[in-house]
Every structure is written in C-alpha cells, then in structure tokens.
Amino acid sequence: MALWGGRFKGKASLQFKKFNDSLPIDYRMAVQDIVGSIAWAQAIHEVGVLNDDELVRLTAALEELKASVEENPQQILLSDAEDIHSWVEIQLIEKIGDLGKKLHTGRSRNDQVATDLKLWCKETGGDLLFALVNLQQAMMNLAEREKDTVLPGYTHLQRAQPITFGHWCLAYVEMFDRDIGRLKDALYRLDVSPLGSGALAGTAYPIDRKALAHRLGFRTATLNSLDAVSDRDHVIELLASASISMMHLSRFAEDLIFYNSGEAGFVEMSDLVSSGSSLMPQKKNPDACELIRGKTGRVFGALTGMLTTMKALALAYNKDMQEDKEGLFDALDTWQECMEMAVLVADGLKVNRSRTLAAAQQGYANATELADYLVGKDIPFREAHHIVGEVVLAAIDKAVPLEDLTITQLQAFSDKIEQDVYQHLTIESTLNKREVLGGTSRAQVEKALATTQSGNEAI
Numbered sequence: 150m151a152l153w154g155g156r157f158k159g160k161a162s163l164q165f166k167k168f169n170d171s172l173p174i175d176y177r178m179a180v181q182d183i184v185g186s187i188a189w190a191q192a193i194h195e196v197g198v199l200n201d202d203e204l205v206r207l208t209a210a211l212e213e214l215k216a217s218v219e220e221n222p223q224q225i226l227l228s229d230a231e232d233i234h235s236w237v238e239i240q241l242i243e244k245i246g247d248l249g250k251k252l253h254t255g256r257s258r259n260d261q262v263a264t265d266l267k268l269w270c271k272e273t274g275g276d277l278l279f280a281l282v283n284l285q286q287a288m289m290n291l292a293e294r295e296k297d298t299v300l301p302g303y304t305h306l307q308r309a310q311p312i313t314f315g316h317w318c319l320a321y322v323e324m325f326d327r328d329i330g331r332l333k334d335a336l337y338r339l340d341v342s343p344l345g346s347g348a349l350a351g352t353a354y355p356i357d358r359k360a361l362a363h364r365l366g367f368r369t370a371t372l373n374s375l376d377a378v379s380d381r382d383h384v385i386e387l388l389a390s391a392s393i394s395m396m397h398l399s400r401f402a403e404d405l406i407f408y409n410s411g412e413a414g415f416v417e418m419s420d421l422v423s424s425g426s427s428l429m430p431q432k433k434n435p436d437a438c439e440l441i442r443g444k445t446g447r448v449f450g451a452l453t454g455m456l457t458t459m460k461a462l463a464l465a466y467n468k469d470m471q472e473d474k475e476g477l478f479d480a481l482d483t484w485q486e487c488m489e490m491a492v493l494v495a496d497g498l499k500v501n502r503s504r505t506l507a508a509a510q511q512g513y514a515n516a517t518e519l520a521d522y523l524v525g526k527d528i529p530f531r532e533a534h535h536i537v538g539e540v541v542l543a544a545i546d547k548a549v550p551l552e553d554l555t556i557t558q559l560q561a562f563s564d565k566i567e568q569d570v571y572q573h574l575t576i577e578s579t580l581n582k583r584e585v586l587g588g589t590s591r592a593q594v595e596k597a598l599a600t601t602q603s604g605n606e607a608i
C-alpha cells in the first residue's frame with residue numbers, strides 16, 4: 150500500500166517503483182522515524198487533532214513498533230513499502246486501524262525525512278566522536294611507549310632530521326584533535342529541528358515547534374521552513390569532516406606502509422591486521438593500512454557526490470535529495486571502521502628501534518647541526534649552509550657519515566671547527582636542542598603528551 154494514490158489512474162511500473170523506493174537504504178532510520186512520530190503525535194494532540202485516548206493508543210503502538218524494529222531491523226527489508234516513513238505508517242495502520250491514519254496530520258515526508266536524518270546523524274555522530282577519541286588515545290599510548298625511540302624524520306621522502314617515534318605519533322594526535330573539533334562543530338550546527346516545517350511552507354497547525362524540538366533532544370528549531378526541508382548542509386559537513394579525517398588516516402596508513410616496507414623495516418604490523426600472499430610464502434602484507442588508504446577514496450567520492458547533487462538544486466525539496474543517505478551512511482560506516490582498524494594497527498605495532506636509530510644516523514640527518522654549530526662560531530647561516538653542503542659532498546664521496554670525518558678533514562672546510570664539534574653531531578644533541586614549544590625534544594614530547602592527556606580526560 151502506498152501513502153498516495155488518489156490522484157492516480159494507473160499503477161507505477163515495477164521498474165520505476167524499484168528505482169524510486171528508498172527503503173533498502175533508509176530503513177536504518179526506523180527508530181528515528183518512530184521517535185519523531187511519537188513526538189509529532191504529542192504535538193498534534195496539544196493542538197487538538199488527537200484526543201487523550203488516541204494519543205495513548207498511538208504512542209503505545211509506536212513504542213511497540215520501536216521495540217520490534219530494535220530487536221529485528223531486518224524485518225523491514227521484507228516489505229515493499231516505498232520508504233521508511235511509509236513503512237512505519239503502514240505498520241501503524243495495520244496495528245491500530247484508522248487511528249494510524251491520523252498521525253500524518255500537518256506533517257510532510259519532507260520535514261519528516263529531514264528530522265529523521267538529523268536525529269540519525271546526532272546519534273551516529275556520538276559514536277564517531279567516541280571512535281576518534283579512542284584513536285587519539287591509541288596514538289598517545291603508542292607515543293608514550295615509543296617516546297625514546299629515535300626515528301628519521303622525512304621531507305620529500307628523504308631523511309631530513311632525527312625525531313622521536315613519539316613525536317611522529319603526536320603529530321597524528323594533533324590531526325585527530327582537529328577532526329574531533331570539526332565533527333563537534335558539525336554536530337552543533339545540525340542540532341536544529343526541522344519538524345513542523347511541513348512540505349515547505351510550515352505546518353498549518355499552531356504547533357509549538359521549539360517545545361517539539363526540545364522534546365526530540367534538539368537544541369532549537371529551524372527558523373525558515375523552505376530552508377529547513379531543503380537543507381542538506383549537515384550531510385555535506387559530516388562528509389567533509391569524514392573526508393578530512395580519512396585524509397589524515399590515509400597519511401597515517403601511508404607512513405606505516407612505508408615504515409613497514411622491506412626497505413625501511415622500521416615497524417612490523419601485528420598478525421591481527423596483516424595477511425599473506427597465496428603465492429609468495431614469505432609475504433606479510435600491511436592490508437589494514439592499505440585498505441584504510443584505499444577506502445579514503447570512497448569517502449571523498451561521497452562528499453563530491455553530495456556537493457554535486459545539491460548544486461543548483463531549486464528550492465525546496467526535490468527527489469534528488471533522496472540520494473543523500475546512501476553515500477552518507479556508507480562514508481560514515483567506512484570512517485568508523487577505518488578508525489577502529491587504525492586502533493588495532495597502533496596497538497599491535499612493533500617498532501624495530503635499532504633499525505630506526507640506524508636509519509636516523511644515516512643520510513646526513515645531522516647536517517643542520519653542523520651548520521648550527523658554525524653559526525655558533527659566528528659564521529652567518531647562509532655561509533654555514535654552503536660550507537656544510539661541501540662537507541656533505543666530501544663525506545658522500547668517502548661514503549662515511551659526517552661524524553666519521555677526522556678533525557683535520559673537517560677543518561679543511563672551516564678553521565672554526567674544533568674538537569667539540571663531535572658532541573654536536575650526536576643524535577642525542579640533535580634531539581635535545583629541539584626544546585621549543587612543539588619540538589621533538591624529549592621534554593617537549595612529554596609535555597605534549599601530558600597536555601593532550603588532560604584535555605581528553607576533560608571530554
């Protein structure tokens with residue numbers, strides 16, 4: 150049974166029906182649709198559409214339906230109802246007959262779907278926030294565990310300066326912190342109820358929309374009915390938050406794929422998140438990270454898709470907007486799953502500390518130290534940079550690190566170089582000098598860890 154039909158002489162083709170129906174996607178909003186319906190029944194009772202007894206019976210039937218879908222949401226998929234709103238109404242009418250037909254008084258599926266989706270986003274947003282905080286905590290645990298592990302820092306994928314593994318972890322802690330902020334912002338802005346906006350012009354019943362909004366747990370109610378039913382900014386903002394965060398996760402994944410490579414050998418992934426090759430028995434592949442990197446594309450696709458769907462769409466509701474849910478649900482599921490997988494990766498990561506140290510000692514990662522040493526001896530930095538460039542060239546020629554050049558060899562490039570130069574070239578000295586706020590020195594890493602930890606405890 151469809152919710153419409155009076156105006157029609159014939160039936161829709163089955164092919165069109167399948168094309169038009171959204172139940173296979175929007176059945177996930179069943180509980181939200183029912184919760185919204187219970188609040189709506191109360192609102193129309195307040196303006197005299199339903200009497201006390203009708204409200205009680207409608208509410209009881211809706212509560213019963215809610216318990217049933219909570220227990221078995223898959224039952225919905227057996228129906229050929231057009232969408233979740235139709236499904237709920239049809240069930241209601243089956244349960245309580247004609248009274249069920251009164252529920253939709255003053256309401257449109259346009260304000261209903263907008264409300265359901267926002268309710269769904271609010272709930273899912275809470276789960277996503279939890280996953281983000283968890284992920285951030287996992288990176289902090291890893292940072293704590295590896296705060297003394299020396300790691301080569303890279304630019305252009307060339308060894309640049311030594312850092313600690315803990316410092317690398319804390320870079321992601323910062324990124325996830327901004328992701329948390331972005332998600333919270335999006336959730337704050339969407340926390341406004343469209344219910345009572347009707348099809349587009351506002352309901353004709355004198356509903357107290359703010360009270361209705363509060364009853365549903367919204368911060369407030371929307372101020373323009375046209376906007377309320379045609380706004381999908383919140384979908385786009387959530388997709389943007391998901392995309393930015395997935396971009397961070399893809400960099401995390403890529404870094405680890407590189408660290409895990411045979412060439413680098415800095416880390417080993419836990420067996421919990423790796424697979425083997427069907428042909429090559431020696432292989433252990435970083436699949437979890439590769440899939441995180443790969444799935445990032447799907448999430449960006451959903452964002453681009455939704456922006457494109459909404460572009461130049463005339464006010465107010467158009468059926469185009471039904472396309473909002475498939476991409477959103479998939480993108481948020483993917484984001485959630487990738488965050489959980491990243492936690493497994495981080496928790497099980499084994500760092501090969503001697504390999505990371507050895508790599509940090511190669512590649513002339515202490516060249517900047519030598520330049521800074523010369524600056525300390527009153528040589529202007531640009532000149533020092535040039536001198537050290539020549540020293541590096543000579544060292545490459547001899548295939549030795551800077552600290553293996555003898556003092557006489559070094560003095561050939563500058564007579565300001567003295568015996569004390571060697572202590573400046575050690576990894577320890579390089580790290581400890583980065584004592585500035587946000588730097589890689591041990592003390593700074595400790596401080597950053599403590600600050601984020603107390604910030605998270607406050608959440």
Ligand code: ARG
Nearest residue numbers: 171232258259262466470471
């Ligand atoms: N299933 C639709 C959607 O997801 C909601 C129904 C609005 N339909 C309508 N004919 N106004 O957007």
